[in-house]
Amino acid sequence: MKREFPEHIAWSEARMNGDHALAFVAVQPRNPRKEARFHMVYDGTSFAQLSEATHAAERALQGILRFDGFDAPVFNSPEC
Numbered sequence: 001m002k003r004e005f006p007e008h009i010a011w012s013e014a015r016m017n018g019d020h021a022l023a024f025v026a027v028q029p030r031n032p033r034k035e036a037r038f039h040m041v042y043d044g045t046s047f048a049q050l051s052e053a054t055h056a057a058e059r060a061l062q063g064i065l066r067f068d069g070f071d072a073p074v075f076n077s078p079e080c
Protein backbone atom coordinates (compact mmCIF):
# COMPACT_ATOMS: atom_id res chain seq x y z
CA MET A 1 0.00 0.00 0.00
CA LYS A 2 1.24 3.50 -0.82
CA ARG A 3 0.26 7.02 0.28
CA GLU A 4 1.29 10.29 -1.28
CA PHE A 5 1.90 13.42 0.75
CA PRO A 6 2.91 16.90 -0.45
CA GLU A 7 6.61 16.39 0.36
CA HIS A 8 6.83 12.58 0.75
CA ILE A 9 5.75 9.24 -0.62
CA ALA A 10 5.27 6.50 1.96
CA TRP A 11 4.52 2.81 1.60
CA SER A 12 4.06 -0.22 3.80
CA GLU A 13 6.41 -3.16 3.68
CA ALA A 14 6.92 -6.39 5.58
CA ARG A 15 10.01 -8.58 5.54
CA MET A 16 10.98 -11.93 6.93
CA ASN A 17 13.81 -11.99 9.43
CA GLY A 18 14.64 -15.62 10.11
CA ASP A 19 11.54 -17.31 11.52
CA HIS A 20 9.54 -14.11 12.10
CA ALA A 21 8.33 -11.09 10.12
CA LEU A 22 8.78 -7.38 10.78
CA ALA A 23 6.57 -4.46 9.74
CA PHE A 24 7.94 -1.24 8.22
CA VAL A 25 6.83 2.06 6.77
CA ALA A 26 9.19 3.37 4.10
CA VAL A 27 9.42 7.10 3.45
CA GLN A 28 10.81 8.70 0.29
CA PRO A 29 11.13 12.49 0.41
CA ARG A 30 10.29 14.10 -2.92
CA ASN A 31 13.68 15.81 -2.77
CA PRO A 32 15.78 13.80 -5.27
CA ARG A 33 18.88 14.25 -3.10
CA LYS A 34 17.38 12.25 -0.22
CA GLU A 35 17.09 8.47 -0.07
CA ALA A 36 14.18 6.38 1.16
CA ARG A 37 14.31 5.37 4.83
CA PHE A 38 12.62 2.41 6.46
CA HIS A 39 10.99 2.83 9.88
CA MET A 40 10.18 -0.33 11.85
CA VAL A 41 6.71 0.08 13.35
CA TYR A 42 5.00 -1.25 16.48
CA ASP A 43 8.08 -0.93 18.67
CA GLY A 44 9.98 -3.82 17.13
CA THR A 45 7.14 -6.34 17.44
CA SER A 46 7.76 -9.46 15.39
CA PHE A 47 4.99 -11.41 13.71
CA ALA A 48 4.70 -15.14 13.14
CA GLN A 49 3.53 -14.74 9.55
CA LEU A 50 4.44 -12.32 6.79
CA SER A 51 0.75 -11.57 6.20
CA GLU A 52 0.37 -10.38 9.82
CA ALA A 53 3.32 -8.02 9.43
CA THR A 54 1.90 -6.77 6.13
CA HIS A 55 -1.42 -5.89 7.78
CA ALA A 56 0.38 -4.17 10.66
CA ALA A 57 2.49 -2.12 8.24
CA GLU A 58 -0.63 -1.09 6.32
CA ARG A 59 -2.34 0.01 9.57
CA ALA A 60 0.71 2.07 10.49
CA LEU A 61 0.82 3.65 7.04
CA GLN A 62 -2.80 4.74 7.44
CA GLY A 63 -1.88 6.29 10.79
CA ILE A 64 0.70 8.74 9.46
CA LEU A 65 -0.33 12.30 10.33
CA ARG A 66 2.70 14.21 9.08
CA PHE A 67 6.49 14.13 8.89
CA ASP A 68 8.93 15.79 11.27
CA GLY A 69 11.95 17.88 10.33
CA PHE A 70 14.04 14.72 9.86
CA ASP A 71 11.51 13.19 7.42
CA ALA A 72 10.40 10.67 10.04
CA PRO A 73 6.70 9.83 10.10
CA VAL A 74 4.56 11.11 12.96
CA PHE A 75 1.77 8.63 13.73
CA ASN A 76 -1.67 9.02 15.27
CA SER A 77 -0.80 6.44 17.92
CA PRO A 78 2.25 6.00 20.16
CA GLU A 79 2.08 2.23 19.44
CA CYS A 80 3.50 2.80 15.97
